[in-house]
Amino acid sequence: MSEQSSKVINTPLTPNEKLLEKLIGSFSDQTFNELDNDLLDDEEENWEISFDEVDDHISEFQEDEFVREAFDKGMDLREYARNIEKELSIIEKDHEVDYVKQAKEFVELHNQIQTCDQILETMENMLSVFQKDLGNISTEIQTLQDKSFSMNIKLKNRTAVEKKLDNVLEGIVIPPLMIKKITEDEVDESWLAYLTELNKKMTYVKYNQNKNLKAIKDVGPELEKLRLKATEKIRDFLLNKIRSLRIPNTNVQILQQSVLLKYKELYQFVMDRYNDVAFEIMHTYINTMKWYFFNHFERYNRTLQKLQNPIGDKSSMIGYDENLRKGGIFGSGKIALQDKTNMFVLGDRIDTLRTQDAGVILVHVAENKNQKYSSEALFRSFNLTLIDNASSEYLFIIEFFSKDDKPNVEGAKDIFSEIFDTTIKMGLNSTKQYVANTFDAIGTLLCIRLNTQFALELQRRRVPALEGYTNQTNMLLWPRFQAIMDMHIESVRKAANKMTVKDVHPHFMSRRFAEFIASISTLNEDYNDPILNNSLSRLRNELELFLEKMSKSFEDDNKSSLIFLINNYDLIITILSETGGKSVEANINHFKELLNVKISEFVEEELNPYFGSLITIVKMFELEKDGSTIDPEFFDKVSADFASTWRQSLTSINTSVIQHFSNFKNGTTILHAVLGQLIIYYTRFCNALEEKMKDGTVRIGHQPVGVQSVMVEIKKFRSNF
Incomplete structure (x- = not known):
């Protein structure tokens, strides 16, 4: 420490x-x-x-x-x-x-x-x-x-x-400049601005007239004078612009867009402030446009009819024989069918349906070039022009005659109907006249498809005003199309009772039928109309009956009958195959089945003259299982005859097929079928002969021809087509 x-x-x-x-x-x-x-x-x-x-x-x-x-x-x-x-x-x-x-x-x-x-x-x-x-x-x-x-x-x-106070002053005070402009100046954009201001003041006074304001009572008479003066100027201005539509070569759509719609507030003003004047302006416009559209479309339709290229007449049916003279035995010449081919072949006529931007026919250009058009082209041009003008007019009516920028669809329909009533009737009468005189089923069906496109286009544009027109047009076209189809079917039925054939080449009606059914099926591909399909089935059945009946014209010559049917079925399949598409697949398959049946029958007919004994002994042997009833010498004779004649027979068969079937593909198929069937028969014969030789019941004094040798020789003929 x-x-x-x-x-x-x-x-x-x-x-x-x-x-x-x-x-x-x-x-x-x-x-x-x-x-x-x-x-x-x-x-x-x-x-x-x-x-x-x-x-x-x-x-x-x-x-x-x-x-x-x-x-x-x-x-x-x-x-x-x-x-x-x-x-x-x-x-x-x-x-x-x-x-x-x-x-x-x-x-x-x-x-x-x-x-x-x-x-x-x-x-x-x-x-x-x-x-x-x-x-x-x-x-x-x-x-x-x-x-x-x-x-x-x-x-x-x-x-x-x-x-x-500002609202009151703004609502009731009328500047002297406004009075001067409205009463003295011409209607223009600046005048429209003053009219808008006047309308605001009148609206203000109207909604405040029950208030105890002396200024409102004082300004009322002055506003009334301005209202009458403004209405007078608006009436004169709009009526003059509407009457100018009657001037020749006036572009209606430009005047509507650049003038009437530009000053649509003028009409709105008189609708609110002077209903009688608005009613007068509306009816003046309706009468003017009614005259304008009817006059122009009537003249356009009349000119289009002069450009028509007639296609066929009532005698231009599938079953009509162009070799017959007009008036029976006392006729003086053949009937000159106008554009006969286009009665049955669709060809480039479908461009009228598929080309979306082809435009319309300009009559003055067509007349200068002396051009002619099919009925569907004229139908398209007239109706496309009609729906373009009608769509533009309908949209203008909705915008111009609407109140407070609220579209009045029902009112617009009424105005549109009054304007286009006579024009639509004229268009329907023109279509009615066309269907009464046409016998062109392809052209009529094209018009039906065009009318469907027009209806869909009007729906896309939201223009319901022409819905009745397209429906009535459909009601005119469909019955006529069915009537023409019935005429074709009836012509085939009647032809079966009048015609006979003398050669095995394809009949002209088969070509017409194939071209016609391919054309109609193509136009029905995207629609699959059951009524139309039924008509095509009826026509096909009648043609089959016709060909069967014509094949019997060869009397006891069954081979020629088969060749005739095979050539006709092959022609139909070829034409349908060239058309392509799913629409013709069912008909192609149907006629292929018929063709295969007839080819099988022809194979037997073609082999029988040359190898009839061989075919007979094969069938007898297979029928009896052991061929016990067959004379053994018959085997020897058949084998000897085959060995001595089979090469010459093959040459004759090849010549016959070449002569009767000029179609390379069809002839090749038939020749292969004949020679293939021959190989089958001879193979079966050789097997039967070998079996009989083994049990000792048959003895032959020569060397049979080998199957392989026959096959080698047949390969040479298969390349002839």
Whole structure:
């Protein structure tokens, strides 16, 4: 403990300890004596120990680490306590010296604290004054805020009053310039602006006439005078523009878009302000456009009819024989069919249906070039022109005659109907006249498909006004088309009772039928109309009956009959195959089945004259299973005859096929079928002969021809086509 005390005494004094030393130095000895007495009193109080608590303290001290260590070493605690007390006394004296040394610093600190207290007192006085000033300023700010809020309310009230007053002044005050412009100037864009302003003032006065405002009552008569004057000018202006549509070569659509729609607010004004004038303007427009469209379309239709290229007549049916003379046996010549081929062949006529941007026929150009057109081309040109003009007119009517920019569809339909009523009737009469005189089924069906396209185009344009026209046109075209189909079917039926054939070449009716059915099927590909399909089936059945009946014209020559049917079926399949498309697949498959049946029959007929005995013995052997009833010499004779004649027979068969079937593909198929069937028959004969030779019932005196040799020879003939 002495070492620790010396370390403490030798420790340099800190600034605070020096200040404390100075402070203690300023104390008097009396003061220190008083302090010592107080300390002694405190010590006496602190060292008074109750022996009742000694046991408790002993137990508590035993838990202390140092006490427990002292007990373990056997030390005397009283001695240990006295040592500690001495050390504490030395340390206390050392600290007292330190405190005395720093007494002056404590005095200086005390003086500094007093100075700070004085400064803080001064600042407190200043802040008190400042706080009072801030309170006065806050009161003034609150006063200003109250005044600002009051002024703001007054400003809002005055602004609201001013706005209402402006509305009233704007609604009832009529500037002199407006009066001068409306009454004296011509109608133009600037005049329209003043009319719009006038309309606003009239609307304002109308909605505020029940208010007790003297200004409104005063301005009413003046506005009425301006209304009458404006209506008069509008009436004259619009009627003059509408009458100008009657001038020749006037472009109606340009005048509608650049003038009437530009000034449609004029008509809106009279609709709202003078309904009688609006009614007069509307009916003047209806009558003018009614005359305009009827006059132009009637002249256009009349000119188109002069450009028509007639296709066929009532005798231009599938079953009509162009070799017959007109008027029976007393006729003087053949009937000259006009464009006969196009009666049955679609060809480039379908371009009328597929070409979307072909435009319309310009009559003056066509007349100069002396061009002629088919009926469907004329039908397309007339109706395309009609729906283009009708669509433009309908959209104009909806926009111009609507009220408050709200389309009135029903009203527009009524106006449109009045305008186009006579033109539509003229168009329907023209179509009716066409269907009454036409016998062109392809042209009529093309018109039907065109009419369907027109109906879809009108739906796309959202022009329902012509829906009735397209429906009525359909009702005219379909019955006539069915009637023409019935005529074709009837002509085939009648031809079966009048005609006969003398050669095996394809009949002209087969070509007509194939071309015709291919054309109609192509036009029905995207529609698959069941009624039309039924008509085609009826026509096909009649043609089959006709060909079967014509094949019997060869009497007992079954081979020629088969060749005739095969050539006709092959021609039909060839023409249908050239057409292509799914629409003809069913008919192609049907005639292929018929063709295959007839080819099978022809194979037997072709082989029988040359290899009849061989075929007979094969069938007899297979029928009896063992051929026990067949004369053994018959096997020898058949084998010998085959060996001596088979090469010559193959040549004859090849010549016959070449002669009767000029179609390369068909002839090749038939020749392969004949020669293939021959191989089958001869193979079966060789098997039967071998079996009979094994059981010893048949003996032949020559070497049979091998099947392989026959096949090698046949390969030479297969390349002849």
